[in-house]
Amino acid sequence: MAQPMTHEPEVLVVGAGPAGLTAATYLGRFRRRVLVADGGAPRACWIPVSHNMPGFPRGITGDAILARMRDQAVEYDAVIEPGRVEALARDGDGFVARLNGRDIRIRAVLLATGVVDHHPDLPGVQDAVKRSLVRICPICDAYEAIDKRVAIIGKDDLGVREAAFMRTYTDQVTLIHIGPAEALTERAALDRLGVTLVEGSIDDVELQDDYVRALCWGGQVHAFDMIYSALGTTPNAELAEALRAETTDDDLMKTDAHQATRIPGLYAAGDVVLGLNQIAVATAEAALAATAIHNRLREQDGWTV
Numbered sequence: 230m231a232q233p234m235t236h237e238p239e240v241l242v243v244g245a246g247p248a249g250l251t252a253a254t255y256l257g258r259f260r261r262r263v264l265v266a267d268g269g270a271p272r273a274c275w276i277p278v279s280h281n282m283p284g285f286p287r288g289i290t291g292d293a294i295l296a297r298m299r300d301q302a303v304e305y306d307a308v309i310e311p312g313r314v315e316a317l318a319r320d321g322d323g324f325v326a327r328l329n330g331r332d333i334r335i336r337a338v339l340l341a342t343g344v345v346d347h348h349p350d351l352p353g354v355q356d357a358v359k360r361s362l363v364r365i366c367p368i369c370d371a372y373e374a375i376d377k378r379v380a381i382i383g384k385d386d387l388g389v390r391e392a393a394f395m396r397t398y399t400d401q402v403t404l405i406h407i408g409p410a411e412a413l414t415e416r417a418a419l420d421r422l423g424v425t426l427v428e429g430s431i432d433d434v435e436l437q438d439d440y441v442r443a444l445c446w447g448g449q450v451h452a453f454d455m456i457y458s459a460l461g462t463t464p465n466a467e468l469a470e471a472l473r474a475e476t477t478d479d480d481l482m483k484t485d486a487h488q489a490t491r492i493p494g495l496y497a498a499g500d501v502v503l504g505l506n507q508i509a510v511a512t513a514e515a516a517l518a519a520t521a522i523h524n525r526l527r528e529q530d531g532w533t534v
């Protein structure tokens with residue numbers, strides 16, 4: 230028997246990045262009425278060109294990935310509404326969400342809210358990210374840094390770990406530590422790895438064309454081909470916290486193998502979940518979550534054996 234289709238959504242997906250849009254496609258194809266709340270500026274829109282996105286051997290921009298994913302979700306009748314979900318509460322065995330001034334009752338929710346990057350305090354940094362001069366994600370694009378002069382800006386041992394990661398790509402790695410001295414506990418590793426350490430604030434930065442950047446501190450000028458920021462991220466986990474879903478000390482969400490949180494009907498996928506911040510991971514988690522949501526609703530409606 231076909232399910233009745235009305236305009237009331239059954240599932241709310243919070244976030245229209247790769248995770249949220251993939252889940253919307255799956256849910257649409259499961260014939261679920263799905264509403265995607267689109268808070269804007271997904272992390273993926275910062276990607277100048279991704280070279281590790283499966284199926285795109287010559288690379289694809291973040292904007293193009295997102296446009297294709299939106300098209301696909303809309304193709305299967307997902308409704309994408311601009312706006313941020315301001316509040317989310319349990320309501321019987323479902324939820325009520327506040328979006329654009331109205332309360333929406335839904336049966337299940339997927340949080341695909343992502344994280345926000347901490348950019349270094351450099352003039353023109355946002356433009357520099359879009360031009361690949363300032364980079365965020367060595368797992369994504371260290372391959373394009375082979376044999377280049379790389380600077381990593383860090384404020385704690387995350388900077389040391391990123392410097393170590395970069396060393397298998399280039400022997401010209403400098404860690405610029407801008408945090409307090411005591412936050413750097415892995416100094417010995419830098420010597421062993423052959424990483425140059427510079428401590429102190431960055432006085433000035435010049436981002437030139439697309440090949441050489443110069444950082445100046447202590448009166449010296451240092452040139453690099455690219456800068457990696459290792460300043461971390463903040464998860465968009467306020468809605469999860471309000472529901473008392475389980476999170477790590479860093480506010481990343483914890484889920485089971487089907488992306489379910491400990492709140493019945495609440496699922497999470499993508500960067501906001503503890504794990505590797507990659508599109509392939511976000512889309513895989515979204516597929517798992519969407520399928521688990523569909524199965525949960527089928528079971529509630531008696532469509533299982």
Ligand SMILES: Cc1cc2nc3c(=O)[nH]c(=O)nc-3n(C[C@H](O)[C@H](O)[C@H](O)COP(=O)(O)OP(=O)(O)OC[C@H]3O[C@@H](n4cnc5c(N)ncnc54)[C@H](O)[C@@H]3O)c2cc1C
Pocket residue numbers: 243244245246247248249266267268269270271272273274275276277278279280281282312313314315341342343344346358364365366369370465468498499500501506507508509511
């Ligand atoms: C410069 C850069 C380069 C990268 N390169 C690559 C790469 O080459 N390959 C790769 O695999 N990954 C890359 N990544 C990582 C990739 O962008 C992320 O892993 C991916 O975007 C995660 O998808 P997501 O859907 O979880 O989160 P996002 O893409 O961040 O989307 C989350 C969305 O949720 C929205 N949101 C948050 N709260 C709310 C709310 N309350 N209501 C409504 N909406 C809300 C946000 O506004 C945002 O639009 C890169 C990241 C950066 C910054």
